[in-house]
Structure formats: C-alpha cells, structure tokens
Amino acid sequence: MDFILPAILGYLFGSIPFGLVLTRLAGLGDIRNVGSGNIGATNVLRTGRKDLALATLLLDGGKAAIAIAAAALLGWRPEVAGAAAFLGHCFPVWLKFRGGKGVATFFGGLFALHWPAGLLAAFVWLGAAAATRYSSLSALLAAAAAPLVLFAMGRPSYAFAALFMAVLIYARHRANIERLLTGSEPKIGGANAGGAPPPDAAKSDDTPTPDNTTSDNRADDGATS
DSSP, rough: TTTHHHHHHHHHHTOHHHHHHHHHHOOOOOGGGSSSOOOOHHHHHTTTTTHHHHHHHHHHHHHHHHHHHHHHHSSSOHHHHHEEEEEEEEHOOOGOOOOOOOOOHHHHHHHHHOHHHHHHHHHHHHHHHHHHHHHHHHHHHHHHHHHHHHHTTTTTHHHHHHHHHHHHHHHHHHHHHHHHHHHHHOOOOOOTSSSSSOOOOOOOOOOOOOOGGOOOOOOSSSOOO
C-alpha cells in the first residue's frame, strides 16, 4: 500500500491535461489540432495566447508538486506520488495515453521533493541552454544530473524516482536525440526554431519561449512541459 496509494494519487493528478482544458475553456478548440498536436505549453503558445501557455507551464509543474505535498500530508511516499504524476502527464488515460514529454512536470516534482536538487537541475538547464541554445539537450542534461545530485545529497529514494523520470524523458526525446546527432535539431531562437518539423518529428511539447512562436504552426517541439 505504500506504493499503490501514492501511485494512484500521483497518476490522477499528473494525468490532468491542463493545456487541453485551458484552451477549450478559452474557446480555442482542441489544442491537439494545432501545431505539433500536443497538449503542452509550447503548443499552447502557438495559439498566440502567452498567458495560457504560462498557465499551462505552471500547472503542469504544479500538479506534480501538489501530488507530492498531498502524499506527504497523508503519510505516504512522496517520491512515488511524484514519479506517478510524471507518468500520468506522459501517458494520460483520458487521452488514450498520448501526453507530453514531461519536462515541466519533472521540474515541478523535483523542486517539491528536494528544492536544492531542483535548483541545481535548473542551473544545469540554464547553463546548457546558454551554451548550446538547444532546449532539448538542456532538458536531457538536467534530467541526467538530477538523480546524481540527489544521490550525492543523501536522498537515495528520491534519486531512484528522478532516475525513473529521467529514463522516460530520454525515451520521450528519441526524435530529438536523433536530430541532435545529425545536427538538424532546431535551436532556441534559431531560424528554424518555429519551422516545419522534420518528417520523423515526434508529436511533443516544449518549455515555452517567445522565440518558438512563428506564423508556421506546424513546428516541432524540442523539450517539453
């Protein structure tokens, strides 16, 4: 029961598709018919509503934090709730298990579990983004760093939860990794950052930045929320 109850709680919180809910409430229709077809903040940004994109980003991160806080208050294992919330975001049952890549939910859970580790992972993301201008690579490096940081900080159970999420982030970024290896991955603010996706581009979503918005809505997303 130490695993089952927080896992159910976390999954239910994580599976709430805020991007889809907010855009429908705003009268913008089904976000899955826009851009990359995903429910994350970057695709919401392609509707031209920066306020909704920011709200989606915060809520996608916040739902993991809320699940973790609720589990802790109930005396359950918060790291299980956090990992399950991440799983729910990536594979929501309500949307036939087709969700986002989970980077915003990952960061929200990481900050809620152990904020110093979340802060260090955020610094890794920012440093990598500044150095390479690849949003996807920044997310991958931050995800890889998180479990190592948590182990070093003496939080092994949290580290295993972060490792679980990191493995899924890498799996969800397969197409991005392929494009990084071939040099075709769009850069933050690059000329092709908002252009048409490569033929093999996966449907995904990304941490929103104004540079990712163009008149061409068929853009691929680099890293996700």
